[in-house]
Amino acid sequence: xxxxxxxxxxxxxxxxxxxxxxxxxxxxxxxxxxxxxxxxxxxxxxxxxxxxxxxxxxxxxxxxxxxxxxxxxxxxxxxxxxxxxxxxxxxxxxxxxxxxxxxxxxxxxxxxxxxxxxxxxxxxxxxxxxxxxxxxxxxxxxxxxxxxxxxxxxxxxxxxxxxxxxxxxxxxxxxxxxxxxxxxxxxxxxxxxxxxxxxxxxx
Numbered sequence: 001x002x003x004x005x006x007x008x009x010x011x012x013x014x015x016x017x018x019x020x021x022x023x024x025x026x027x028x029x030x031x032x033x034x035x036x037x038x039x040x041x042x043x044x045x046x047x048x049x050x051x052x053x054x055x056x057x058x059x060x061x062x063x064x065x066x067x068x069x070x071x072x073x074x075x076x077x078x079x080x081x082x083x084x085x086x087x088x089x090x091x092x093x094x095x096x097x098x099x100x101x102x103x104x105x106x107x108x109x110x111x112x113x114x115x116x117x118x119x120x121x122x123x124x125x126x127x128x129x130x131x132x133x134x135x136x137x138x139x140x141x142x143x144x145x146x147x148x149x150x151x152x153x154x155x156x157x158x159x160x161x162x163x164x165x166x167x168x169x170x171x172x173x174x175x176x177x178x179x180x181x182x183x184x185x186x187x188x189x190x191x192x193x194x195x196x197x198x199x200x201x202x203x
Contacts, residue, residue, distance in 0.1 A: 002180030009040035016120040047172035101149035114139035
């Protein structure tokens with residue numbers, strides 16, 4: 001059975017919503033989903049893509065529908081903790097490098113949970129060093145160690161390589177999922193993603 005990957009950036013609200021669906025999905029499929037940190041800004045540049053806010057700036061009906069679709073997803077799945085971040089769009093370079101560092105330090109899962117909650121539940125400005133440190137400290141993590149390792153050349157190179165590989169495999173935004181080489185984009189593709197996993201398990 002091929003690995004199932006979730007290519008994510010904390011700056012995407014839809015990636016946050018997909019993250020909230022992962023525990024139940026992993027339980028149903030009996031398989032751990034491998035989280036792959038990527039830099040969304042870099043991915044946009046490589047793919048010649050733009051965020052929906054930019055891409056649909058002159059199509060107000062499309063933007064309104066995007067917001068409606070998000071509200072429906074939130075209501076359907078009871079994700080009532082979600083709050084749109086008042087600092088959006090947030091430069092996520094520091095926290096995405098932090099994700100790579102946290103994996104090397106053995107605290108990846110609590111780091112991801114803490115940062116996602118801070119970004120999309122508590123409205124924190126996670127481009128600010130002091131805010132990041134405060135969030136990590138409150139989660140029982142070591143902000144000094146994570147910040148220091150985030151500046152390591154290998155950590156920076158890994159995030160860049162992840163982003164470039166993601167684009168080379170067909171990604172253009174986040175959340176993107178892969179089951180082997182099969183690509184799925186967006187939180188609304190989760191049912192198709194699960195169907196693909198079940199189909200492959202059944203042979």
